[in-house]
Amino acid sequence: MNFIVCIKQVPGTTDVKIDPKTNTLIREGVESIVNPFDSYAIEEGLRLKERMGGKVTVISMGPPQAESALREALSMGCDEAVLLTDRAFAGSDTLATSYTLACGIKKIGEFDLVICGKQAIDGDTAQVGPGIAEKLGVPAITYVKKIEEIDQARIKVERMMEEGYEVIETNLPALITVVKEINEPRLPSLKGMVRARKAEIHMWTASDIECEKSKIGQAGSPTIVNKIFTPPPRKGGEVLLGDPEEQAEKLVDKLRQAKVI
């Protein structure tokens, strides 16, 4: 079977800090990582391949340096990697990103299941997975925490809801987005790393994937980021002193004054 995993390279959030003087983001020693949710998507793709046979292809849209994210996926055991990279893709919002990835996936060829992360930790929208499904014309199931069953023709999964989960079945081809609970991603193997270093990454531009120019990049993006600012930092808190009973009493008083209990 053919599994396709969509991965995004994102800045590692641990080092996103706010400079208290200028109130801007500090991104020192910039480290780019595979979006954490996408590691679960890769792992799930690999497990399905091990169970069912077939091939896992990873695809990313991004600048040339996103290649390193794809090599990481290859070192974990993915078979092929595709990078959609072109200046014409710059400024894509989730609609243009979904369209572009869908064009890339169509060019890869026949597929049974597309796996995405729940969301990317930079843009944080969770919109690209369902967007790709719409553009590919396949059903989507979001927030998947477990694949209960899968065969050549259909898949049965558990989808997280606010108050529990749903058991949902659909025919393949389909798209799912996955949450952390689904698995524990493996570490790259030494052999995998050696192979990944040498492997060829398919670099496709806008003209390679036969997309309409009006639907990619900025031209294909209905939303515009008008302004970015840092939220006002939380005011320094109040420390409640005393023995545990006194502390408890003070806290309860504060909460009652604030009329929240």
Added chain:
Amino acid sequence: MGIKIVDDKCTGCSLCVKSCPFGLIKIVSREEVGKPHPKYKKIAVIGEGCNLCGACLEPCPLEAILIEREEEKPRVDISQYKGVWVFAEQKKGEIQGVAYELLGEGRKLADELGEKLSCVLLGEGMDGAAKELIAHGADRVYQIEGSILKNFQDDPYTDVLSDLIQKEKPEIVLMGATVIGRSFASRVAARLGTGLTADCTELAIDLKARQLLQTRPAFGGNIMATITTPYNRPQMATVRHKVFKKAVKQENHQGEIIKESVDGKNLSLRTKLLDMVQDLTQTVNLADADIIVSGGRGLGGPENFNIIEELARTLGGAVGASRAAVDAGWIPYSHQVGQTGRTVCPKIYIACGISGAIQHLVGMQSSDIIVAINKDPNAPIFKVATYGIEGDLFEVVPALTKRLKEVLG
């Protein structure tokens, strides 16, 4: 189109470098890049991957960074689109809290624009719910009935909402940023080819440009972005739960209910909902909870979650957890708060024995009141805490439960 450094303005002062969330700006020698200047030796260059987010514009004291956008024309006839819509999410026939919050906020936006406020309600046997929406300020309710719509499923919901939007042409469509909203809003927007802003926490109208200003946290709440959809309609947004106040009920508010039935045969339905399972360990769901009491590694073991549960029960709240507690197997993943868990914003968040790692903070730092109980005075959680209690949680938490029981009766 694109981003540009104005060669003769940039002094190479490097103030912009830190502002780029993607770390794309580098300061290089002007000679190296063939852009000599009589006074300045250095210049900023922007690497590949810029998404034109604009974060670097403000820090530059000389306006040496420019983002040029192509002169654009509306991509649809914007004047045809009128009115504010709220998608009224229901589960088991019950309107979800977020729908009333959207009605409250939607009313303000509609009044400002001088337009009507409408609700879209999909389900089966929803007559009572439709009246309830009118009483909460809706001028019109599109009540679409059908057994296929009883429980949420992506395909038929996408079909019905997309068709209705195409037919009626609203200017603004608001949906809850819930599992349901976030799952199918994107499909609807993709089908209509319009913009969708995710997980907004602030909405405003720019009357001059007649645009919705949609403000949302990104990078796990570390930055805020204001997003617009200038050339397409409708302007769609999912809105975070518990940010806006619920609309107040006015029994005498009048409105029109447009009731239609759909035949399942004409809608696509490629998924089959086999079961809905409630997580029994969870008394109140995290997204809805006004109060959350969370436990971390400081609890020392699964059995100690009972003091957290008791405090939560006393307050009528839900139980949350750090990833450390989840990974140790002390509590199911559905309770995890943070970057790889859930994002929550209750009125009160009580963190017990949680250090406050950034991945935890991004999931809860927009809570109204944060209480931290930790024995380490240097724990980072105290930096975001409204009230900090330094002490042993095994003493403080039971004392707190006891005190609350006395006070709340």
